[in-house]
Amino acid sequence: MKEKVKKLKPARVKRKPNMFEALSAVIVLLVIFFFGSLADLSAPALIGIAVGYVVFIGWRCGYSWEDMEGYTAEKIKSAAPxxxxxxxxxxxxxxxMYSGTIPMFIxxxxxxxxxKWILVSAFALCAIFSTCTGTSWGxxxxxxxxMMGIATAMPNVNIAAVAGACYTGAIFGDKLSPLSDTTILAALSTKNDIFDHIKHMSKTVIPAAVIGIIIYVIMGISTKSTGNGLPENTLQLLDTLDAAFHWNIIVLIPLVIVIYGAITKKPSTVIMMISAMVALLIGLFYQGFDLSDGVSALYGGFNLEMVEHAREGFSAADAGEDAMKLLNRGGLSAMLKSFILIYICFYFAGIMEQIGAIEVLLGKLLAAVKTRFTLILATSISVIILVAIGGSSSLALILTGEMYNEKYKEMGLSTLNLSRTMEDFGTGMAGFIPWSGSGVYYPSVLGVSIGAYLPYCFMSYAVWILAYVYAATGICIKPLEEEVSTEGSEA
Incomplete structure (x- = not known):
């Protein structure tokens, strides 16, 4: 008896997408998200549609779903922290909120x-904190x-402008702090000493920060003042806070824990959880709130109604709309939508990276580079595209450093110019991309949409302008012969 031989399907040949396929994936993402946002549609669902399209492109290029799912699983795993x-x-x-830490600040x-000084104060405080700790998120x-809590209690203050000042202040330190992961990555991927990189980086960041502060001062001076006394709704808010919480320096211990952990480079998640647990104990034993309310605050956020259980005669209904908006917030559930969105975004970025679409999109840029200006322009475009596609500044810095290192040397330029350009356009760019991790995080934390705070990020725009001015004129551009290699000093 002849055995039937089972015919095996020939293995599909994998290839890189052509320019049309690679570009179409980005266009579909932008179009879907733009029009979907205008219609106020669910962001995770919109990105899900874009993922479906890029999966189709991956299939056309010979990749199976198992291939793509396995690669993106590793991508998501790397994003777990x-x-x-x-x-x-x-x-x-x-x-x-439960412990009174944020209410005390407010x-x-x-x-x-x-x-008049809220914008400058917001920028300065966030810049100092991020420079000392190296974390813009923290x-x-x-x-x-x-600062957003303080601004919300001020009737004549532009909340979106304060959010922009907070955002750029946080990014200031992320660009210049030797503790910042993006600063470290930019130096490592170009094989430069981190302090040489920071020194060169400061030539765009510090002048840009001064420009931003001047604009904030002008905006502050032109702000209408409420006069010598606080307005009635603010006084009502202060009365509510005073009735709801006890004030003591002990309430600031959770903040001290986070600052200490950031400075000493302890794991962020662990430090935040420890701080949250200490805050829970302060709310329970010092503020006198119920334990069940504290547990509820961890998941569903704090609510002024919790105060009624601990303060006789206190009524959340009498607190006023401003107090309710300001204090009823936080909790794990408030971050779930952001978590899901970031998870789906990494599917899109992972598949685009795996099938070679990113390499195809950026390959043409290198071929067009002929002058110093076009080199820095191409570097900036590459970083922006990589941040937009990958949703991560870290990925953009690593890939751009690898792609352009030799090109800068070929054109007689120090790679310090490369590391600076990468940070000029990469660090902080993710906060302008709605589907990136930072684009989800900052609006969630600051309570203001990207579209609202975007016009007030003056330092970011000044950095970009200065980068192009330097490229065109040669000012603050370091030639290759001045570069001090650190490769030989590595152990």
């Missing part, structure tokens, strides 16, 4: 910071939240 930080922030916010900040989640 950032995603866990997002969830920890939800716990932290709920706990800090209570005293409203009385100390004037409406700066936004602590100093940023405190």
């Amino acid at each position: 950032a995603m866990s930080v997002l969830l920890a922030v939800g716990f932290l916010l709920g706990a800090w 209570y005293y900040g409203v009385q100390l910071v004037s409406e 700066s936004a989640a602590t100093a940023g939240i405190a």
